[in-house]
Amino acid sequence: MPPLLEVEDLRVHFETEDGLVKAVDGISYTVDRGETLGIVGESGSGKSVSSLSVMGLTRARNAHISGSVRFEGRDLLGASEEDLRQVRGNDIAMIFQDPLSSLHPFYKVGKQIVEAIQAHRDVSKAQAYDRAVEMLGLVGIPEPRRRADSYPHEFSGGMRQRAMIAMALANDPKLLIADEPTTALDVTVQAQILDLIETLQSEFDTAVVVITHDLGVVAEMADEIAVMYAGRIVEHGKSDTVFNAPEHPYTWGLLSSIPRMDAPRGDALVPISGRPPSLINLPGGCSFHPRCPYVRDAHRRVDPMLETVEGAPDHRVACLLDSGTRRRLWSELQQGVAPDVARKDVIEEPLS
Amino acid sequence: MSDNVMEVRDLVKHFPIRQGLLQRQVGAVRAVDGVSFEVRRGETLGLVGESGCGKSTTARLMLRLMAPTSGSVRFEDEEIATAKGARLKALRREMQMIFQDPYSSLNPRKTVGTIISEPFAIHGLKKAEGERKRTVRDLMDRVGLNPEHYNRYPHEFSGGQRQRIGVARALALKPKVIVADEPVSALDVSIQAQILNLLRELQREMGITLIFIAHDLSVVRHMCDRVAVMYLGKIVELASSDELYAHPRMPYTGALMSAVPVPQPRLAAAKKRQILAGDVPSPSNPPPACRFHTRCWKAQEICRQEDPPLEPKEGGNIAACHFPLTDAEVIERVPTARIA
Numbered sequence: 001m002p003p004l005l006e007v008e009d010l011r012v013h014f015e016t017e018d019g020l021v022k023a024v025d026g027i028s029y030t031v032d033r034g035e036t037l038g039i040v041g042e043s044g045s046g047k048s049v050s051s052l053s054v055m056g057l058t059r060a061r062n063a064h065i066s067g068s069v070r071f072e073g074r075d076l077l078g079a080s081e082e083d084l085r086q087v088r089g090n091d092i093a094m095i096f097q098d099p100l101s102s103l104h105p106f107y108k109v110g111k112q113i114v115e116a117i118q119a120h121r122d123v124s125k126a127q128a129y130d131r132a133v134e135m136l137g138l139v140g141i142p143e144p145r146r147r148a149d150s151y152p153h154e155f156s157g158g159m160r161q162r163a164m165i166a167m168a169l170a171n172d173p174k175l176l177i178a179d180e181p182t183t184a185l186d187v188t189v190q191a192q193i194l195d196l197i198e199t200l201q202s203e204f205d206t207a208v209v210v211i212t213h214d215l216g217v218v219a220e221m222a223d224e225i226a227v228m229y230a231g232r233i234v235e236h237g238k239s240d241t242v243f244n245a246p247e248h249p250y251t252w253g254l255l256s257s258i259p260r261m262d263a264p265r266g267d268a269l270v271p272i273s274g275r276p277p278s279l280i281n282l283p284g285g286c287s288f289h290p291r292c293p294y295v296r297d298a299h300r301r302v303d304p305m306l307e308t309v310e311g312a313p314d315h316r317v318a319c320l321l322d323s324g325t326r327r328r329l330w331s332e333l334q335q336g337v338a339p340d341v342a343r344k345d346v347i348e349e350p351l352s
Numbered sequence: 353m354s355d356n357v358m359e360v361r362d363l364v365k366h367f368p369i370r371q372g373l374l375q376r377q378v379g380a381v382r383a384v385d386g387v388s389f390e391v392r393r394g395e396t397l398g399l400v401g402e403s404g405c406g407k408s409t410t411a412r413l414m415l416r417l418m419a420p421t422s423g424s425v426r427f428e429d430e431e432i433a434t435a436k437g438a439r440l441k442a443l444r445r446e447m448q449m450i451f452q453d454p455y456s457s458l459n460p461r462k463t464v465g466t467i468i469s470e471p472f473a474i475h476g477l478k479k480a481e482g483e484r485k486r487t488v489r490d491l492m493d494r495v496g497l498n499p500e501h502y503n504r505y506p507h508e509f510s511g512g513q514r515q516r517i518g519v520a521r522a523l524a525l526k527p528k529v530i531v532a533d534e535p536v537s538a539l540d541v542s543i544q545a546q547i548l549n550l551l552r553e554l555q556r557e558m559g560i561t562l563i564f565i566a567h568d569l570s571v572v573r574h575m576c577d578r579v580a581v582m583y584l585g586k587i588v589e590l591a592s593s594d595e596l597y598a599h600p601r602m603p604y605t606g607a608l609m610s611a612v613p614v615p616q617p618r619l620a621a622a623k624k625r626q627i628l629a630g631d632v633p634s635p636s637n638p639p640p641a642c643r644f645h646t647r648c649w650k651a652q653e654i655c656r657q658e659d660p661p662l663e664p665k666e667g668g669n670i671a672a673c674h675f676p677l678t679d680a681e682v683i684e685r686v687p688t689a690r691i692a
Contacts, residue, residue, distance in 0.1 A: 187611045188628045192627055192628070213540065213541055214613065215541070216620075240618065243617055257541060257545035259570045259573060261609075261687045265573055269545040271549060
């Protein structure tokens with residue numbers, strides 16, 4: 001059986017007045033039934049564009065898309081709009097960060113869910129309505145039959161997010177793509193929503209792709225994590241590996257720049273210097289080199305490939321340092337050696 | 353000089369809800385509903401809580417950016433709540449604010465130099481142009497901006513750099529107190545740490561008292577010496593960071609802390625996530641007695657009848673609760689409790 005979702009060498013480039021924006025530049029991953037993949041990155045890393053492309057939502061005239069996206073073996077990139085509509089909202093559903101802009105303000109919530117159901121199922125309006133009410137109840141909206149008759153503005157932020165999840169799951173999708181599903185929410189509501197997605201996932205064996213900048217959210221949800229930087233995946237592995245034995249300096253930077261509830265108070269934060277590059281004018285060689293404390297001369301010229309780490313078939317890293325050096329640097333970092341100290345040490349090694 | 357730089361007593365802010373042709377008042381949003389605390393000289397005091405809990409309103413009242421409905425705010429023993437005219441202007445020199453959104457809090461038509469020197473213009477200081485320019489350049493350098501960018505406009509800067517401009521502007525008058533309202537929540541993860549480190553450095557160097565408002569509990573723990581937790585316009589718990597994160601007593605604080613996603617899969621799997629039912633009730637019609645009782649899993653009859661006083665609990669926290677969390681309940685839910 002082919003994997004549920006298979007993305008291979010996906011590239012999404014946009015032609016703009018300022019130049020070619022390489023939003024996604026060759027990423028590959030697979031997601032299987034019941035699995036959760038977390039895609040982590042900062043704004044402009046290409047994490048949202050990559051998943052919008054899976055849904056065929058980036059087919060603007062100025063977009064150049066290449067590579068392949070297969071869902072249950074079927075090609076989605078070459079599919080007609082008509083075929084895509086069959087898949088969207090049915091086999092693959094998506095929830096967004098901002099439920100206000102994803103729900104139509106003029107229509108009652110129940111009616112919007114009915115529409116989503118009737119677009120894909122040959123059922124009567126009454127049956128679809130019952131299903132909508134059932135879904136609203138399932139996502140924890142009190143008095144679902146009454147609330148189905150409300151407009152989106154009558155819902156709180158958390159309820160809107162739940163209504164959107166209800167709509168997304170109404171057709172039992174096999175894959176749920178959640179783009180920053182809890183970013184606009186308060187932490188107690190976030191906990192409710194994460195709990196809800198997990199429960200529904202275990203009940204229906206739904207695969208989930210969760211896209212977020214929040215390392216805490218992926219740690220709680222994901223089985224596998226892909227870290228994106230400047231349109232590429234720079235590290236990909238099991239969640240435990242990425243958090244406890246990461247081998248990319250950018251991942252290290254992310255992990256040491258957040259204050260952590262699981263570490264003693266007062267540990268200094270180690271920020272990543274500089275800021276993410278422009279996707280129009282990427283630095284040559286390794287895209288991360290201008291911010292990397294361990295940069296060597298060759299890194300400015302050679303573009304690293306995402307390669308499997310020796311002895312860890314599930315772990316892939318795009319870094320020009322050798323794995324032994326990376327492991328040593330990471331263990332030093334954890335003992336509190338500041339990157340700028342380690343840096344000299346790396347640079348003094350003979351250039352290859 | 354007293355140890356407290358500010359004292360807030362029974363502070364109340366109600367926003368009237370008006371309706372109908374005559375705009376008669378039909379109710380009030382009780383944004384801040386009787387809070388009291390003091391701010392110690394040189395400390396970082398955190399105000400946390402979910403949206404609508406009144407933390408930002410409290411901060412704005414402390415700077416007298418709006419007038420309170422009742423209550424008192426004292427800055428170095430002088431009443432701010434009723435101060436007027438020149439006296440108020442003088443008081444405001446001592447207190448500055450850093451805003452959440454580095455995009456909307458800087459005037460897009462003014463150069464960075466003008467923005468940072470505006471406090472001098474308002475207060476009639478450093479009138480000689482050369483002196484003003486020099487001071488601004490020093491400030492820019494201090495917060496990590498290139499002083500040569502003096503004549504650039506805000507749109508030419510990234511989010512993190514803009515927040516540095518906001519910090520420089522707040523520092524210009526050498527205030528004693530700075531209120532930072534969600535200063536990093538609009539920034540990317542890798543940039544957040546830069547700004548947090550800058551704030552801590554400046555505070556240590558200049559002895560500034562910082563009032564730090566945030567919803568991110570891990571950031572608050574990192575930054576603050578003491579933390580006040582707010583819920584529906586009231587302070588429900590107040591303690592030093594060490595105490596609060598080691599043993600929160602108010603169930604609401606415990607729920608907040610257990611809800612924070614921890615960037616460690618091993619811990620995330622072991623922790624019990626305390627899910628609160630429903631949403632925060634409306635501040636225009638808060639529940640009677642303990643305001644948290646509608647969502648509290650420990651609530652009993654007394655919680656619906658009597659408002660618990662804010663009083664010392666086991667471990668030194670001050671909390672308003674009839675049935676504070678036990679250590680066992682805390683350990684199960686709160687990741688930071690296991691570290692201590």
